[in-house]
Amino acid sequence: MDWIKKHYEKILLAGALLLLILVAAYLVFRINRLNEDIQNALRLPEPPNKPVSLVELTTYSNAIVTLQAPPQWTNPNVAMLFPPIPVKTAAPPVTVPVEIARPQIVLEGISRRxxxxxxxxxxxxxxxxxxxxxxxxxxxxxxxxxxxxxxxxxxxxxxxxxxxxxxxxxxxxxxxxxxxxxxxxxxxxxxxxxxxxxxxxxxxxxxxxxxxKRYARIRTPERTVELPLGGTFESGEKTYKVVDITDKEVIILELKSGEKQTLSLMPISQTPMAPVVVPREGIQEVPMSDVLRKREMMLK
Structure with a gap:
């Protein structure tokens, strides 16, 4: 027993080595067996092929012949099925010169500040x-x-x-x-x-x-400006100057051409207010007896 206690590590190593040898031998045996099975499977005879039954191909042959030589319309009593329609040639487009209107300038209001x-x-x-x-x-x-x-x-x-x-x-x-x-x-x-x-x-x-001091509120296609007398603004490619402001109109001057233009105040459209209709169910009816009772209390 003392010898086993002293050399138990060697005994364990010997047992492990023996186990590895057995596993290796088993793997070699299994590999050889697998190779034999593969070789036997390759040498097996092929199953006999069954003869293919004959199929009727007359219908398919006729369809192919019809596609290669389609039947022609040969009835002489029928006129042209699709008679040609004469096509009218459209007249060439006419170029009409269009005069581009200059940007519209509107006077919206005149104020004093x-x-x-x-x-x-x-x-x-x-x-x-x-x-x-x-x-x-x-x-x-x-x-x-x-x-x-x-x-x-x-x-x-x-x-x-x-x-x-x-x-x-x-x-x-x-x-x-x-x-x-x-x-x-x-x-x-x-x-x-x-x-x-x-x-x-x-x-x-x-x-x-x-x-x-008078200020004119002028609207152009680009923006709206408020200018005093002598103020300038641009519209399109032109520059204008305010040369006169009255209570009802403004005179502007195009600086390049010297052309003057009078702007009058825009008329303000007054839209009439729609009458307010009170539904009948929204009116509270008070009995005449209640009205007389309250009147008597006020007199007392």
């Missing part, structure tokens, strides 16, 4: 007794302009406004202020500006002037 101006500063030339270098602020548009002389347009390199300085009058008033014994001079000079077809506007130095 408050416009803020301020005469801010000027330079007085005592030798020539005249003013120059006038500063005018267009507060509504957040722009300041410096105009050198009377008669010049209020404009700068970014654009024109259509306003011209037509007159300047220097005025100095003597006013007294609390805490000051002697009167002091206050400059209240006035500057007159005017836009074509508009009333002149008198601006006092340092004071805010607010007046209503």
């Amino acid at each position: 408050p416009f803020q101006l301020q005469f801010k500063a000027y330079v007085w030339n005592a030798a020539a007794n005249e003013g120059r270098s006038f500063q005018v602020n267009f507060l509504t548009e957040n722009r300041s302009f410096f105009v050198e002389n009377v008669g010049s347009e209020i404009a700068d390199r970014h654009g024109k406004t259509g306003y011209f300085i037509t007159k300047f009058e220097r005025k100095i008033n003597l006013v007294r202020k609390p805490g000051i014994n002697a009167p002091i001079e206050e400059d209240v000079s006035q500057l007159t500006v005017k836009q074509e077809s508009e009333e002149p506007i008198v601006l006092t130095l340092g004071k805010l002037a607010v007046y209503p």
Whole structure:
């Protein structure tokens, strides 16, 4: 027993080796047996073939002959089954010149908005007794302009406004202020500006002037714009300028050709309102007895 305990690992290895030898021998035996079965299967005789029964082919032969030589229509008493129909030749197309109408421009409305101006500063030339270098602020548009002389347009390199300085009058008033014994001079000079077809506007130095300014709402095929007098817009390949705005119409000028066009306000179609019909079931009928009872309670 002691020898087995000392060499049990060798005994296990010997047993495993013996088992592997037996498995290998079994595999060799099975492979040889499989090869013999395959060889025997290849040497088996083929089963005898049965003779094919004859089939009647007359119908198929006749069909083939009919397809190769189809029967012809030989009845001489029948006229042409499909007589030819004369075809009328269509006349060549006629090219009609079409005049393309110019884009339609419509005046949708005229409105008045408050416009803020301020005469801010000027330079007085005592030798020539005249003013120059006038500063005018267009507060509504957040722009300041410096105009050198009377008669010049209020404009700068970014654009024109259509306003011209037509007159300047220097005025100095003597006013007294609390805490000051002697009167002091206050400059209240006035500057007159005017836009074509508009009333002149008198601006006092340092004071805010607010007046209503007309705006025209014009619709073109491309967009709708709101422009004051002197504003420009484009329609198609042409550029137009608003040269006059009245309460009912606007005159625009095509800058390239010089052609003027008068736009009148569009008539507003007033659609009559449909009468409201109240269904009978929506009316609550009150008995006369209830009405008399409430009236008596009010009298008491």
